[in-house]
Amino acid sequence: RKEVEQDPGPFNVPEGATVAFNCTYSNSASQSFFWYRQDCRKEPKLLMSVYSSGNEDGRFTAQLNRASQYISLLIRDSKLSDSATYLCVVYNQGGKLIFGQGTELSVKP
Amino acid sequence: DGGITQSPKYLFRKEGQNVTLSCEQNLNHDAMYWYRQDPGQGLRLIYYSQIVNDFQKGDIAEGYSVSREKKESFPLTVTSAQKNPTAFYLCASSEWGSQETQYFGPGTRLLVL
Numbered sequence: 001r002k003e004v005e006q007d008p009g010p011f012n013v014p015e016g017a018t019v020a021f022n023c024t025y026s027n028s029a030s031q032s033f034f035w036y037r038q039d040c041r042k043e044p045k046l047l048m049s050v051y052s053s054g055n056e057d058g059r060f061t062a063q064l065n066r067a068s069q070y071i072s073l074l075i076r077d078s079k080l081s082d083s084a085t086y087l088c089v090v091y092n093q094g095g096k097l098i099f100g101q102g103t104e105l106s107v108k109p
Numbered sequence: 110d111g112g113i114t115q116s117p118k119y120l121f122r123k124e125g126q127n128v129t130l131s132c133e134q135n136l137n138h139d140a141m142y143w144y145r146q147d148p149g150q151g152l153r154l155i156y157y158s159q160i161v162n163d164f165q166k167g168d169i170a171e172g173y174s175v176s177r178e179k180k181e182s183f184p185l186t187v188t189s190a191q192k193n194p195t196a197f198y199l200c201a202s203s204e205w206g207s208q209e210t211q212y213f214g215p216g217t218r219l220l221v222l
Contacts, residue, residue, distance in 0.1 A: 004151070032209045043199055043213035044152070087151060091209040096167075099151030 001026055003098045006088050010104035017078045021103050023071040023088030030098075032091035033064050035073045037084045038102065044087055047073075078107045112136065113214035115200050120219045122187065122194060130185045130217045132200035138212075139205035141183035145169060146197040146216075155198075158183055159205060187219060195221050 006023045013019050025033075033050040048055065050062040050071055061074040071088055088100035113134045122128045134141065140159045144152035154167030158177040172191025177183055183202075187194045197218050201211040 034209075041197075041216075041218070043216050045213070046210075095208050096154060096157075097152075097209065097211060099153075101149060101151045 002101075003027060003092075004088055004090050004100040006086075006100040006103045008103070009085075010106055012106045012108060013078055014108055015078055015080060017107075018074065018076050019078055019105060020075075021073045021086055021088070021105075023073075023100055025069050025071070025088075025090045025098075027090070027092050027098075028066075028069060029093045030069075030090045031093060033071050034089040034091070034097075035060075035062055035071075036087040036089055036099075038087055039084050044099075047086070075105075078105075080107050080109065083107045113200060113202055113212055115198075115214040115217050117217060118215070120217055121222050122219060123222050125189045127186055127188050128219070130187070130198055130200075130219070132183045132185065132214055134181055134183075134200075134202045134212075134214075136202055136212065137180070138202035139180070140203045140208055141177070142201040142203075142211060143167075143173070143175065143183070143185045144199045144201065146199060152199060155185065194219055 035047045036044040037047045038044040050064045052064050054063045059076045063072045085102040085104045087102045090098045116131045142157040143155040146152045156175040158164035174186045199216045200214040203211045
């Protein structure tokens with residue numbers, strides 16, 4: 001079993017749609033959680049950290065459920081510019097970032 | 110501008126050849142990392158270094174070597190022992206004690222001829 005698993009993609013949605021990505025992690029001792037965005041052939045960039053209380057940044061909302069070892073990302077009012085691959089990332093007690101395989105999002109006009 | 114640079118952007122390797130990927134940072138970060146990304150997959154850790162003249166193997170170190178002679182530089186050599194080197198290689202750095210916050214370079218795409 002992979003340490004971090006994400007929804008298989010791709011997600012193809014129209015502009016203005018709401019889309020949700022899910023992620024599960026296997027190590028209950030994991031300490032920190034993140035969503036990264038990666039554009040095609042580019043490096044990953046931090047989108048947002050994820051907290052148990054939930055956090056929002058504009059159209060993006062991230063949630064963490066430690067009991068279920070589950071992380072989510074919700075994107076409201078999708079824009080063409082949101083098209084990218086979204087990586088779920090977990091920081092574990094060994095001091096390493098563990099990356100999910102990514103979920104590709106394609107927003108169409 | 111502070112940041113991480115990687116060169117070259119594209120690199121071609123012949124069978125049996127060793128090639129070295131460059132990574133330089135001017136962020137004054139203590140820790141540096143090398144990751145490999147294959148299509149449709151997440152990043153996997155190859156090697157990391159928390160301080161000059163010290164480095165540790167990551168999850169997929171076989172066929173790779175590194176050095177850390179200077180704080181700002183962490184080159185990765187892909188040796189002929191790495192039988193499937195075609196991938197996207199990403200270098201990152203972080204402050205010591207803040208390993209969860211890593212800054213990535215633009216990457217090097219390695220292709221085998």
